[in-house]
Each structure stands twice: as C-alpha cells, then as structure tokens.
Amino acid sequence: MNIENLRTSRPQHRVLKSKYLFAVQVIIIAVFVFASTAVWGVAPQTGSTLEVTGSIMSDSIEIKIGPSVGQVTLSGVPGVSDGQVFTSVNNLVVSTLQGDDSLKFFIESSDARIVVDTWLGADSVSIEMVTLPGVSQASAIFSFDTGTGDDVMEVKFDSNVSLFDVAMSFTRLTATVETAKVEFEQQVPGTVAMNLLADEAFALGILFAHC
Secondary structure, eight states: OHHHHHHHHHHHHHHHHHHHHHHHHHHHHHHHHHHHHHHSOBOOEETTEEEEEOOSSOOEEEEEEOSSTTOEEEESOTTSOTTEEEOSOOEEEEEOOSSSOEEEEEEESSEEEEEEEOOSSOOEEEEEEEOOTTOSEEEEEEEEEOTTSOOEEEEEEEEOSSEEEEEEEEEOSSOSOEEEEEEEEEOSSOEEEEEEEEOTTEEEEEEEEEO
C-alpha cells in the first residue's frame, strides 16, 4: 500500500508544479507589457484635448501652438514623429513622467490653455507666448504641478493686445523650494488682468515691462 501511494502522488506533484510555472510566466509577461507601455511617450487627442506624455528617460520636448487656431506641433516626444501636427486643439495636457526633462512651449496665439505635470526629476519648463497681430484681446490659463523634483519654470508674455487675461497656478507635491519666473512685456497701451496662485514652496518672481 505504501508503494502505491508514492506512485500516485508523483504525477499529482508534477501537475501542480506545471501550473505554478505557468502562473509565473503569465506574471512576467504582464509586467513586461506594463513596463514597455510606461516608457514610451504618447499623444492621443480626444475631442479638443491633446494629452502629451513623455517617458521615464530625460526628454527634451518642444511644443508649438499656432499660428493657426487650434494647431499644435510636437517635437521630441518619444513615440511621436517630430513635426507631427495636431488640429482643433483647445486644451493641452502634458506629463513628463520621470527623468530630468526639458519642456519648451512657443505660443503664437491669442488663446492658450495648458496643464503641465512634471512628475519626478529636476525639470525645466519654459513658455513664451506672443499674441497675434490685429487681435485686441488674449487669454492664457496655465496650471503647473511640479511633482517631487527641483524644477525651474519661466513664463514670458509678449503682448500686442489691449486686454490680456492671465491665470496661472503653481503647485507641487513636496515642500522643497521651486523657482518660477514670470515676465510680461506690454507692447501697446492696455490692461493686464493677472491671477496667480502659488504654494509657499515657490520662489516666485514677476517682472512687468511696458514698451
């Protein structure tokens, strides 16, 4: 009886072992697929919202808005062809993920709505906005979430309009000091309405110039 019990137990042990190995292989494949999708950048557009995502590496991304209304041109986004143009964009959401990233915006438009999340790493973000000629009013709504890295942000406006509405918010996840510089050059007589919201962790400098 003891011999028969030993013989019947061996195949059962092999079946359990094969199931265990299969489960391990499935887990490894699932982790590999998740990691590969997290590395590469994407830029899906849903309606009028364009979402740009960097990678876990240190990216150098340049984004141009305008001069045509709703036109956005991307360069340096992993997985997206340099110079790819998107149209009918009213809202732009950018996440840089990990790495020490460089993110540059050049806006040639009278209306811009941008949300930036720099996640991890010591990142630099610069925005230069130039209003179009022949336009009397302009609007800019910028939101920055600088995550956990030591980031530097520079925003420059070159205004040729008589009325410019600006709203900007600066928030971060941890309490180390961030640096944000805002420069505004008003080329013609007019009114600038600027609403700024910033965490105490930000060293915020503002410079107004009237030419």
